[in-house]
Amino acid sequence: MDNDVHRSVSLRASRRPDRSNNTFHIKGDGLFGVDKSSSDHPIKLIWKRGFVRLLLVGGILWMLLILVVLLFHIWTCQSSVVLVSAICNKDSAVFQMLHTMGLVTPPHRCSIPLANDPEKVAIPEKKSPSKFVQSLSYFEEDDANANANGSESESSALFGGHQSWKQREDSFKVKSSMKVHCGFMKNGGAEMSPKDVEYVKKCKFVVASGIFDGYDTPHQPSNVSPRSKKLFCFLMVVDEVSLDFIKKNVSVRNDEWVGIWRLILLKKPPYDEPRRNGKVPKILTHRLFPQAQYSIWIDGKMELVVDPLLMLERYLWRGKYTFAIAQHKHHKNIYEEADSNKRRKRYARPLIDHHMKIYRYEGLEPWSPLKQTKSDVPEGAIIIREHTPLTNLFSCLWFNEVNLFTPRDQLSFGFVVYRLKGSFKFFMFPNCEYNSIFILHPHTREHSSKIEWVKSLNELKGNNSGLKESRGGLGLWSPYPGDLDSVILPPVARTSKAG
Template structure:
């Protein structure tokens, strides 16, 4: 036992000696390094290396922050309401294109909430807006033709000459202008519908022509609005027959025709050859069809209204003391952009669209810019909200006269008439996303088609018998223009949207 104990103690002692020697050698080694001076140089070199790496990292971070700040400023300026900053932005810049590809740019919403009043019964209807300029507005009811030797049948829009057109843009206290419905020009209503319309002070109007749609019933209509508003659906004879074949038409004791809440109002003897142009009569000249109306809301025939009309008047007219409200176009701000899109989509004869735009260019219509003071020159005209004052009625007449003289694409004429009235016509242009929140859009029962839309050159128009040239509308494009259009160059446009 003693021998094993001694061996154990001897083994522990030898291990202590080995550890002591090892520590001594390590210490001697470190001392040797210090003596050579290397221990002083390595920490300095290490600090230098770390500092250089930190400098590179900080520089890279600052550079990235600078780039990010520049991108954010670029995006902010493009969406700024400040004209100067907005003008600095190039919307077709490579920066925006790259950010758009990455999904980092903000895109217009399709639908958005509308700050509507809650209760239609609580809305107080304000007093009418007083008329100032013009104070009195009258209409030319007889189609006056200058040359008796070439006298033709009366036209619905009248034979307005260039001098009359020019004078119609000069505002006076008392005015008399062309405004459709010339005697024997077509678009006659049944006596029973004329009688019914005389009691309508608040109107929701729509229209269907050439059998492209059937009436869609509005929803969310309060009892107050059902009593207050007349829901008038203007149709031609073709559409009336089509509607009767597809939905139930009820006839009341007075001979009035109804589809649900809609009262069908038939316009006999369509004034134009082109269905699209016929559709502009109730759309733009609502005040002429229903002269007793004080307020009107126009919606296209393919739309289903889903907002109470009294809430619409409160939101878009009365709250801001406006008399005319319309949505801005989703894609275009300039009429030249819209004209380019119309030609691409073959929505009317391309040479006539160009001629229409050359006349406007000659008369001083510029591309839209923030300096104009309007949100856009191009509206989304499927919904129009109006108080029928003398000024809004005048604007509607002048707008219609342009549609009558030139092409039926009314979006091309709207901004031009605003321009000619030198901003004396005040209106509210609301966001397109709100426009999309007012209705549900339904498809047409069939696509519209016209031979005029496929014409590629003026040489293809061979006269009225060819079926290519309208005989009762757009005659301003065939009447000698008093200015020299040969040197007019249309501005080049940047296609901001492939969908537009």
């Protein structure tokens, strides 16, 4: 009996778990151990899992945000609504990436109805007849003793001359024989070297461009036919700053050639403002290259992608025009364009207002469908011309306005058309075709001039008077022969992005 009881107790004892062994086993397992270090592990595990989830959620949200931004960019760049499409930045790296991927196409482009073969284009044998102006000559000696109001002025000659208000008024009266101010006054600057003067004498067909103050490097035209390469002179007008910059950044052959472009150096820039200097070859192409019968101007930041001979056939010869320029993308009204220039800080705001008050005083109405022109505001980066006496007169008068007032040439174009009272006919072609002529490249750096930030005339007085240009825009500071205080500028409807 005692043996049975002892056996039963021993059996129960043997079945009782060994707590020390069990404890050691659990500690060794490291999952639910009872020691202090193992008791913190569930919290750490939860924290780690939460952090991973947070990273995943954050990454997903970030990717969704990028996707939304890209979709918004695609929508704005593809939209046909002006206010929406104006948001799209076509110069951005994002747009270029999306365009490369085929997700967006450059907006406001359309095919140009060009002739099929440059080799078969017939070049007119005779110059276009000039109905209103038969003979045009230019003032070349500057009257440095009188400026626009007839008072004493600086002794040095000005490139644009000291044009009086009366001379300006008379220049708009179209006659068979005319003599007008047209830049290039003796000792006024913008001088070409003798070898360049000799070279351009042979240029009857010209593609011209310009780079000033080192803002660009030459971009080689593409799709140029062998016939056009033989027919055209490709002339890139530069100042000394730009020439040095180009030589440091681009391969220049014989100090004169960058690819197809012949570099034409203008010594002694006539103005303080590089943008105003750039208007010399752009508007006065006929004076810089007097032997040219036809010219195509394209801004230095653009790469021409259309054969120039086909451009002459499309924009001049087909419709028997002598001057062609594109319609502005957003604005038809000069006063609207002026308001946009103020918002984008393209020049001193009070001086833009003064400029517009002169035009309003002289009768310029805001553009309306009743006008004979498609628009009063062009895209001035591409200009196609036959150099007839009338188109040369228009270019001179356009330049005189740029010389006297603000350097924003888009503000002056429609005014000169208005003052010529219908005698100057031109082809203003669609903006979508304009955008198909070139590929736009960004400037090497942003342009900024202190005068562009001026908000009031008081900022241009006293110690800050040095902000004023000393050789251009003098008409803004000369007493105007009319009461501008009574002029009220037309209200402007802002239909485009300020910039």
